[in-house]
Amino acid sequence: MKKHFIYIRIPLATVILLLCACGQQKDEDPSSGETTVMTQEKKTAPRNNVKEAMFTAQQFDALQLKLDTLSERSLTGFVEANGQLEVPPQNEANVTAMIGANIASIAVIEGDQVKKNQVLAYVSHPNLIEKQTTYLNAYTKSEFLKSEFARQKKLYDAGVGSGMNYQNAKSEYMAANGMVQGLEAQLKQYNINPTGVRNGTIYQRIALRSPIEGFVEKVNIKTGQYVEPQTNLIEIVNTHHVHADLMVFERDVHKVSKGQEVRFKVQSLPGVELSAKIYSISKTFEEGPKAVHVHAEIENKEDKLIPGMYIQGRIEVGVSKTLALPESAVSKDGDRYYVFTAEREGIDWSFKPKEVLLGQRDGEWVGVQFLEPIAQETLFVQNNAYYLMAEMKKGDAAHSH
Structure with a gap:
């Protein structure tokens, strides 16, 4: 038993001494890898x-x-708001034909800049010729009835003409003149000059003109194509009045008011920040998500701004x-x-x-x-x-x- 007891005690003491020696070596040896770890731990x-x-x-x-x-x-402070570039409705136009006709020629392509009343295309159709001849006949008849009315009035005023003849002449002339005025208004809508028709000119084709200045956005026709009345043929947009249309969520609507500054970016113009000022706030909510439209006039417009471009904006709502x-x-x-x-x-x-x-x-x-x-x-x-x-x-x- 005694030998067994001594056999256990000696290694235990030796282990304790070795552990103490190792601990002293770690603290004293600056080149040891263990010291580096301890230094890092201290830091x-x-x-x-x-x-x-x-x-x-x-x-x-x-x-x-x-x-x-x-x-x-x-x-x-800012309110985050995204949206797109838009133009007011009065700065967009759809060019249509007032009567069914064939496209005789097209004078523009998409992207062209056009002025107000500039010719965009020509159309032709027998119906257009018929409208002109009908107007010319009505005008000629009206001129004859006008002369007859003047003659009957002169006789009536002199007391030698029948009152019934005078009233009939007046009635026929007024009806014929009303017909002429109506046909003349139609010709003007077709961009046909009534004066030229009265002088004997029958136009084989008529011009489709731009109602506003701007740029051709879409051309939806081809040469020779037959188009029905009121068909959308050519779309014009005036980008000079492009503005920022932002969507502001319900939780932020109370922070937004007219006159506030807006800063926004367009993906097609990287690194460029544009500024605008709010001039109109919608009074109704759009659903999904629930938000209102906020319209802002752009102050530093770029030539490359096109309606429909996605924008990311921030509305300035106060300084603190x-x-x-x-x-x-x-x-x-x-x-x-x-x-x-x-x-x-x-x-x-x-x-x-x-x-x-x-x-x-x-x-x-x-x-x-x-x-x-x-x-x-x-x-x-x-x-x-x-x-x-x-x-x-x-x-x-x-x-x-």
Whole structure:
């Protein structure tokens, strides 16, 4: 029994001595790989329960970190609103034929700029010739009845003519003249000159003219094609009056009013920010999603703006002073946001995260609200917060091992 007891005790003491010696060697040998781990743990270990990231002066310079104290800044609040470019209804036109006819020729193509009353196409049909001959016959008859009416009136006034003849002549002339006026109005709608027809000219084809100035958006016809009355043949749009049509959701409608500034971007113009001013707000909701139309006049129009283009906009809804930092000074971790304080420790820098609540954004700046009091002279990192967060997490991973 005694030998067995001694056999167990000696190795146990030896193990304890060896462990102590190993512990002393780790603390005393600066070249040991274990020392490096302990040094890293010291750098990233929590101080007063606050994690930190340590950077050398060389690392600080490599990241080009910028430091500054907190200050209040006037930030403009925004309502996010998307939509598309539109033009008012009076700046769009559909050119149609007033009568069934064949397309004789087409004078424009899509994209052409046109002036008001410019010829877009010509149409022809026997019905158009018939309308002109009917008008010419009615006009000739009306002129004859006009002369007869004048003769009967003269006789009646002289007391030698029958009153019945005078009334019949007057009635026939008025009816014929009404027919002429009606046919003349039709010819004008067909863009046929009644004066030319009265002088004996019968037009074989008639012109389709643009009712507004603008650009040809669509040409829906081909040469020789027969078109029914009221068929949409050519579409014209005046892009000079293009405006921003934004959709504002119900929760934000109370923030929006006439005269507010809008900043928006168009996907086809990367890097270009356009501005507009609200001039009209719809009084009815669109369903799915529930939102109202907000119309804004564009102040710095570009030639390449085309109705129907998708836009992403922000409506300025007020200015307020608040503590603010550049967006690059804020880092997100999970569902929380952090900024970093900076403190010099010898030749190194210590960066500690401070949780904040984000406020309104204005360009590259964002309002911040701290969960604890902050000394006025505290330095904050103004950029590259993402890298500081990554370094701190890397330190946490090393410490966990």
